[in-house]
Amino acid sequence: MITSILRYHFPMKKHKQKIEINKPATNPTIITSYSNNWHQWLVVGVAIVLYANTILHQYTQDDAIVIYENIYTKAGISGWADIFSKDTFAGFFKDESKLNLVSGGRYRPFTLAMFAIEYQLVGNNPWLGHLINVLLFGFLCWAIYKFLALLICKNNPTESKYFFILCVSLIFAAHPIHTEAVANIKGRDEIMAMLCSVISLYYLVQYIDNKKVGFLYFSIFSFFVGLLSKENTITFLAIAPLAIYFFRNFSLKESILKSAILWVPAIIFLIIRTVIVGNSLGTPPLELMNNPFLKYEAGIYVPFSFNEKLATIFYTLGKYLQLLFFPIQLTHDYYPRHIDKMSFGDISVIASLFIYILMAYFAYKSFKTKNVLSFGILFFLITLSIVSNLVFPIGTNMSERFVFMPSLGFAIVMAYFMQKYLYEKFGKVLFVSTLGIVLLLFSYKTFTRNLVWESDFKLFTTDVKTSTQSAKILNAAAGALSVESVKETDPTKKEEMLQEALTYINKALEVHPTYKNAYFIKGNILNYLKDYDNSLVAYQKALDFDPNFVDAKRNYAITLRDAGRKAGEIDNNFPKAERMLSKADSLLPNDTETLRLLGIINGTKGNHQKAISYFEKVVQLEPNNSIALLNLGQAYSNIGNSDLAQKYTQKAKQLNPSLEK
Numbered sequence: 001m002i003t004s005i006l007r008y009h010f011p012m013k014k015h016k017q018k019i020e021i022n023k024p025a026t027n028p029t030i031i032t033s034y035s036n037n038w039h040q041w042l043v044v045g046v047a048i049v050l051y052a053n054t055i056l057h058q059y060t061q062d063d064a065i066v067i068y069e070n071i072y073t074k075a076g077i078s079g080w081a082d083i084f085s086k087d088t089f090a091g092f093f094k095d096e097s098k099l100n101l102v103s104g105g106r107y108r109p110f111t112l113a114m115f116a117i118e119y120q121l122v123g124n125n126p127w128l129g130h131l132i133n134v135l136l137f138g139f140l141c142w143a144i145y146k147f148l149a150l151l152i153c154k155n156n157p158t159e160s161k162y163f164f165i166l167c168v169s170l171i172f173a174a175h176p177i178h179t180e181a182v183a184n185i186k187g188r189d190e191i192m193a194m195l196c197s198v199i200s201l202y203y204l205v206q207y208i209d210n211k212k213v214g215f216l217y218f219s220i221f222s223f224f225v226g227l228l229s230k231e232n233t234i235t236f237l238a239i240a241p242l243a244i245y246f247f248r249n250f251s252l253k254e255s256i257l258k259s260a261i262l263w264v265p266a267i268i269f270l271i272i273r274t275v276i277v278g279n280s281l282g283t284p285p286l287e288l289m290n291n292p293f294l295k296y297e298a299g300i301y302v303p304f305s306f307n308e309k310l311a312t313i314f315y316t317l318g319k320y321l322q323l324l325f326f327p328i329q330l331t332h333d334y335y336p337r338h339i340d341k342m343s344f345g346d347i348s349v350i351a352s353l354f355i356y357i358l359m360a361y362f363a364y365k366s367f368k369t370k371n372v373l374s375f376g377i378l379f380f381l382i383t384l385s386i387v388s389n390l391v392f393p394i395g396t397n398m399s400e401r402f403v404f405m406p407s408l409g410f411a412i413v414m415a416y417f418m419q420k421y422l423y424e425k426f427g428k429v430l431f432v433s434t435l436g437i438v439l440l441l442f443s444y445k446t447f448t449r450n451l452v453w454e455s456d457f458k459l460f461t462t463d464v465k466t467s468t469q470s471a472k473i474l475n476a477a478a479g480a481l482s483v484e485s486v487k488e489t490d491p492t493k494k495e496e497m498l499q500e501a502l503t504y505i506n507k508a509l510e511v512h513p514t515y516k517n518a519y520f521i522k523g524n525i526l527n528y529l530k531d532y533d534n535s536l537v538a539y540q541k542a543l544d545f546d547p548n549f550v551d552a553k554r555n556y557a558i559t560l561r562d563a564g565r566k567a568g569e570i571d572n573n574f575p576k577a578e579r580m581l582s583k584a585d586s587l588l589p590n591d592t593e594t595l596r597l598l599g600i601i602n603g604t605k606g607n608h609q610k611a612i613s614y615f616e617k618v619v620q621l622e623p624n625n626s627i628a629l630l631n632l633g634q635a636y637s638n639i640g641n642s643d644l645a646q647k648y649t650q651k652a653k654q655l656n657p658s659l660e661k
Helices: 002-009 037-054 063-068 076-085 096-101 109-122 127-153 159-174 176-183 185-210 213-229 231-247 252-277 306-325 347-365 372-385 407-426 428-452 456-463 471-487 491-511 516-528 532-545 550-569 574-587 592-604 608-621 626-638 642-655
Strands: 294-297 300-303
Touching (some): 037 127, 037 159, 037 176, 076 109, 109 127, 109 185, 127 176, 127 185, 127 231, 176 185, 185 213, 185 252, 213 252, 231 252, 231 372, 306 347, 347 372, 428 456, 456 471, 471 491, 471 516, 491 516, 592 608, 592 626
């Protein structure tokens, strides 16, 4: 009796048995039914709400390459034949000789085909592309939840396991490192590659569990679409047998055999890709913007040594881990020299190497026990390998979008430790509270980071404050500021913008002394500042590096024209003005303003017949050019032809009544 009362008032503390996520539980916490629908709705809701603020954004970054400056995408459905039969960048470069700028080529026709449909529906308007990205990301997060639930909860659906899966899915949905892939329409290739990979594995496991051949067909089809979306889908050839091995009762050999069917679509894809873009992984070009492993010595770029390259790669691998744990200073630009040349004497390189060795050790140690920690680490390492620069060159040091797929492995590892050390030791309340804090921090950063992706101008001028040593972003920010300055009506503000742009472009040229595009942008900025002599020097430097640089040739001629006008109108140096205008005319024939100014110069010199020939050529090219008509009338008046003088003067005033004043 006394014992019963004591037990009633002072219940004994129950021992919490450790629950293995990937093994059947042996205690009464196993449940036959658990309503996890709210989990799924929560995951989808978080993903969509976080990125809803991107729907009305403009095109940004690489959208030009795949959408609004790609002739095949802009052709709509009629462009599909070219989209599926050519390199992904062919419609942007148009000149096939430029495709070798990107090592190994790119063959990602499926997302381009999607963009072509969207362009046909709404034209040059990005809202639909942004909306579809948001919805697809929400669908991906839901698919991740369903896939993990199938793997982990098939035989023993415990509440603990469902909360683990929820934790993984929410961390993935809210992580700020995904902003580049979702907020940038071009990032569709990342979303589709991962979505199709997850769906493919989901139906492959369904086939193994249920032996329904329809599941297998859908798995093969989904995997093929993933490969057509982006090549990193191929890493799931290794993920598939691991998923079967870890979460089903099969040996590794059996798991490899059961997933071998995915090699069929992979081989078909590789054959098609080889036919279209070739079989070379690419020889890294000796141009810094397409090969980050170059150093400038004795006036030329030469490759890093093997140790320098390897050290730099491991440094970037460490940066990925840093950004996953602390996604604070995000940027779309990790081009040289945001990541500088590193050596194994640098403590950060050694630390990164040590951490990756430790990760590999933990994965190996718990591999035979089929611990989910091992699966998470291996998922991260395998999907990261293809973009690590260890397998083949990818043209840049790193990018946040490259860790879009591997971040699921990070989320699995993070959720594993949260469940092991919070849920199992302290209960669900502390686990959920901690997860809530993490999600709030991640969500705030994601929401605010999305705002930066509103436009190229905002993106470039924001990220240049983070990537202060990247020649590419310094060049891009300078270009964006110079373009915006043209629209600015306040002279003081205009001057400030141009001076800021000039500071950025000079820094870009310090980082990359042979950067032809930076010299081109510098020429533009100096032209806007009316520093024509130095503008011409900058354009000439760009042409020294690339004599066929069409835009530089054109702007060089325009600057000669502007300099000639200044020499004549302001400096009264007519010989200099005529020299510059004549050179401009030889470089850019039929430029009407250059021809008109040459007419004025000759008229001033008394060469009225020559002046008339220039003005008549302008009127022939532009019949409604009222200023040229007025000039022509004055020229005829100067030679005493009053009839033609009156005719052209009257026509000029009819076209432009303000000339009466």
